[in-house]
Amino acid sequence: MRKHRIAAIGGDGIGPEVVSAGLDVLAALSENLGDFQIEAESFDWGSELYRNTGQMMPADGVETLRGFDAIFFGAVGAPDIADHITLWELRLAICQGLDQYANVRPTRLLPGMRGPLLPELGSQIDWVIVRENSEGEYAGVGGRAHAALPLELAMDVSVFTRAGIERIARHACDLAMKRPRKRLTVVTKSNAQRHGMVLWDQVCRKVLADYPELDTDWMLVDAMAAKMVTTPGRYDTILATNLHADILSDLASALTGSLGNGATANLNPTGEAPSMFEPIHGSAFDITGKGISNPIGAFWTASMMLDHLGETAAAAVLMEAVGSVCQSGPHTPDMGGQANTAAVTQAVVESIREIVRSKT
Secondary structure, three states: OEEEEEEEEEEOOOHHHHHHHHHHHHHHHHHHHOOEEEEEEEEOOOHHHHHHHOOOOOOOHHHHHOOOOEEEEEEOOEOOEOHHHHHHHHHHHHHHHOOOOEEEEEEEOOOOOOOOOOHHHHOOOEEEEEEEOOOEEEEEEEEEEOOOOOOOEEEEEEEOOHHHHHHHHHHHHHHHHHOOOOEEEEEEOOOOOOOHHHHHHHHHHHHHOOOOOOEEEEEEHHHHHHHHHHOHHHOOEEEEOHHHHHHHHHHHHHOOOOHHHOEEEEEOOOOOOOEEEEEOOOOOOOOOOOOOOOOHHHHHHHHHHHHHOOOHHHHHHHHHHHHHHHHHOOOOHHHOOOOOHHHHHHHHHHHHHHHHHHHO
8 A cells, every 4th residue: 555644734723724624535535545545744833833932843844844755734824923934934944945946826616616707707717827936036035224213124135046947937838738728828027127037038938948839928917917807718827936926826716716725736846855735825813713714725735735646546536526515515604605614524525435436
């Protein structure tokens, strides 16, 4: 039997709730398919640990994670701790420490999802957003000086390297080539950002020259946000910088009806370190502890993790089960229903059993 060691980090807010739900469906898949096993080890890293120790994770946390096959992550952020502390000392520390430079976010309306767009537009959404995940606007370069004085200043410097741009562009091209439409849109803002984004354009064009089969186009990021709403069927695979893709992918998830539906893979494509998988919804402290968090994004994330681990059959069964439950219910309040997290999780578990039984 194939075994996969997973580091489960619930983190903050609703993160532990949806990670727990995700582990339940992974266990159901393993039990019903019978050909693989998930060995999950949980880590209590996050804001509560910071309150007790002054650290979001232990100093050797990144090295500890290297021994796992993948990381299943919930959310980070707390109302009483500055966001730049919670983010940089946990999630970004893991992403950068393990060189997870490719952030991949699929978006489509699963059966039963009702986004804010007219049905004829919403049905056209089938995107994969590829986000540069290691440098750009979130490189962490900058600083502050003259604190509390009238001339106080703060700087965040966007960092674009030829190597960083080339590797993410190539990853996006390879992914686009695997999709039926073989279509790639490169998002830029080089009309206003005349140094880093001009290099972005130049390197992307050089990489695209190696993929003549791709249907490619270019969009300024502000226009892209508008076109995703007005002409969603025009796009398929979308490549953007760290900041731009961060914003566009939240817009994309919202167009499915809820941020709770969004899934993310933070990939180290070389395989030299484990990749991390997380729903995109954040810690959502306004509903923490109420038991009503939407686990669909965590389930979709779990499917992406399974696919990454080579368990393609299990990944497909999980997405089929998620689609079935999205279609027939139950639904959490953010999706227009009244069900709690446990009810949606149980429905997906039962659907997994039915799907596997029907295939055997």
